[in-house]
Amino acid sequence: MWKCLERVLCLNCAFAFAIILARTGASPVIVNGALGYSVSLSPLTSVSQGIDEVVWRRLSPRMKLARCSQGSVQYFNTNYTNRITLHYRNFSLEIHDLRKEDAAEYEVITATGNTGNEHSELFQLKVYGLVSGAHITVQGIFGICNLTLICTVTSGDPTFTWWRNGEALVNDSTQHIRVLGNMLEVHHAAEVKYAVYKCEASNPISKATAEIKLRDVCKLDTSDPLPNSSICAEFQATRSSAATGSF
Structure with a gap:
């Protein structure tokens, strides 16, 4: 009889434990x-x-x-x-x-x-928030090779990924590139004729991208009038978004 009672008590404990797991155990x-x-x-x-x-x-x-x-x-x-x-x-x-x-x-x-x-x-x-309005601006002096690309967005709280000619860049990926979040420091090599840089700003539900094409800024004649950096860059931005849930 004691064995039967013990078995019943164990079953009841196991059942109660299963209920507790169902309530608290799952992530x-x-x-x-x-x-x-x-x-x-x-x-x-x-x-x-x-x-x-x-x-x-x-x-x-x-x-x-x-x-x-x-x-x-x-x-x-x-x-x-x-x-x-x-x-x-x-x-x-x-x-x-x-x-x-x-x-x-x-x-x-x-x-x-x-x-x-x-x-x-x-x-x-x-x-x-949905990420939108990605834009790249250029800071630096053309003809000295060292430039900083800055990617900004008009909305959203994204993380930033940089690409160069289709290749994803990471911090110190080459001796000429340094990734700092939404900033990309470019020490442009003279032998590079041009390079296309792409910024992707994304969060788990959306993304926006912008591209900029830089010519060989190291060989520019600095005596030419350069009213602003856009004279040396071709700019193009695209945007796409997708989200989880009912939209």
């Missing part, structure tokens, strides 16, 4: 959203699993957002008024008109009435 699913657009947080749980109640909440600061029970949806937090939709057919939470302050960790808890089981899933929402 959050990373979801990227675009500022001003909509994004959906979609749990793996389906209606076919006999779910009776679904609750969505934000974890920091802790607040209940929405609850769905028997097909009836209730919303709670005024910070999200008219900006969230709980879709009872798939239990997803859609956040509209994303704001920077919406970036946070979210939790969905589903409960099955006949067993009392609860299951939790975590989502880490990150919100980014």
